[in-house]
Amino acid sequence: MKEKSTSFDIAYRAGVSQSTVSRALRDSPLVNEATRAKIQAIAKELNYKVDKNASNLRSQHSDTIALLLFEDPTDDDSAINPFFLSMLGSITRACSQKGYDLLVSFQQSSDDWHADFEDSNKADGLILLGYGDYVDYEEKLVKLLDQGTHFVRWGAEVKNLPLISVGCDNYQGGKEMTEHLINKGHKNIAFLGSASMHAPEFFERYKGHCESLTTNGIVVNPQLQYHALYTEEAGYQAATQLISSGEPFDAICAACDLIAIGAIRALQEHNIEIPAQVALVGFDDIAIASFTFPPLTTVKQDTQLAGELLVSTLLSMISGEEVRTTLIPPELVVRKSCGS
Amino acid sequence: MKEKSTSFDIAYRAGVSQSTVSRALRDSPLVNEATRAKIQAIAKELNYKVDKNASNLRSQHSDTIALLLFEDPTDDDSAINPFFLSMLGSITRACSQKGYDLLVSFQQSSDDWHADFEDSNKADGLILLGYGDYVDYEEKLVKLLDQGTHFVRWGAEVKNLPLISVGCDNYQGGKEMTEHLINKGHKNIAFLGSASMHAPEFFERYKGHCESLTTNGIVVNPQLQYHALYTEEAGYQAATQLISSGEPFDAICAACDLIAIGAIRALQEHNIEIPAQVALVGFDDIAIASFTFPPLTTVKQDTQLAGELLVSTLLSMISGEEVRTTLIPPELVVRKSCGS
């Protein structure tokens, strides 16, 4: 391995001061064009790269943001919900477009967060993306707020806390999925997904669901709502319970696609045909949704846009601008699982 | 926002020198137990975090590794192959287990790599993960090698270059998928996937495929091999060509699951039944593979293990140990697409 060269080496070769090298390399207008060219040529030749630790230390910012993906510790650690993987992809892209580096970190909602990226000057701000239990980490959010950390989170808006979020309009999404089912003539519509503050997104979707029912003159039947969190397995369990409850139902709203996929498995096992006997709508529009059988009608969350918004909101916040929570409109994607 | 405290602040409050604070915080055995406890208590109270830029600058390592995901610029940037997303997930996990931070960056194979993480001291080493054109970036690999950068790549072994890789035993995988088809009585087996140095993994799979054919007394028919890279669309195109070629075939080996999924779409459009008329095997075992119709029989690459190996190999390399290329054994996952 070669000796690493420093700005002093460049300065020596170029016959200028180290300060001038520093300026030339950062395209400062304060430096003569010819000098700059010469310095840059030498830098390239020596394969010189500015030491980020030194420059960050001096300038007190890192041009890096950290993404904290926190997950439920109860998950076996094999699988991350594809929806979040896709968010991760779009955030990565958005960062590099803005010239920022991205630090990615997984957190268990249980243990102490390793969320000191900003405190330790490794990152200028944080993006929080989680599918753990909301109640579990609320206090950590409060702590971040206290410390004045710059962060934006993905998810439902939360009352009481001055959090900046980017999220899907889950309430609206819940309405649309239900509306679609009602328009197809369904009346006994089950909702598979937790309706509590532990999973605020799901709760919002459920509220939209109920609103749509009520608006259409259908009485909300609490017997048709089943607890389920973010996994296929939870969807399978919930659907199995629903089926064996004896409660009549002709359609299912799943709080996320993974739940819908679990429900499909349960329905198939009971030889219940989709959509002939039971119609089904999901939420998220993960890649798999196009390939289930039948292909899943679902409410799409635009992860591309979400990633861009998350990053741009955070960068504005870091640069001291006033910033606000944004809601992304959901979009119903009709495939085959509710009939044609 | 609060004033950020430094080790001098802690030292002042604890009535010791700053050096002692530094030692206490890094659990140096050189410091008295009581002193350490006192210092750590104060640090906690002030929410003090060691400045990483300063400590990295001084100690000349960052405890961070960078993941470069390079992709084909021809891709529309909406979708990343789920297989790589899953690798990204497992690498992230493996890093945090080892106490390393992970910097993630997307690269276009066309432009100049923004691969100076190690040169700029932001990372101690790199993991390369790519699904672009191999030939396009070979020279960049050579450059990294020249510079003495610590890096490990995911992929097929490459002759001539002393690259350290972790990869799947693609040759073996190609054999197994073909063997499975032959055992089911198929003889005219098409291969959908490029067989050239532009995509070395696919090439290896194809070679294994041919080997298996030959071993079983089946003559390799070059008319049955179609060009396709890593996308669903490419698979669709290739399968469409195959179908309209008039060349008889009763089974398909797809070089990756996305190609298989595209092939399914083409077959369905032509009302060709899977597996009754044509059997199909994929490669990768992405999450979607369980949910295609019929569920896809495929060769699984263990991304969990791959991530761990990639990270541990890189860390060994960084610490100066002798390190070697590893091959992960593939595993055939039988579902429904080749009959029961």
Next chain:
DNA sequence: CTGAAAGCGCTTACAG
């Protein structure tokens, strides 16, 4: 437009 100098906040010999 350029240079000399200070200083970002640590870690780590060196001396005791």
Next chain:
DNA sequence: CTGAAAGCGCTTACAG
């Protein structure tokens, strides 16, 4: 076990 001091490699007033 502890402290005083040097120095990691930059950026940025300050002076010219």
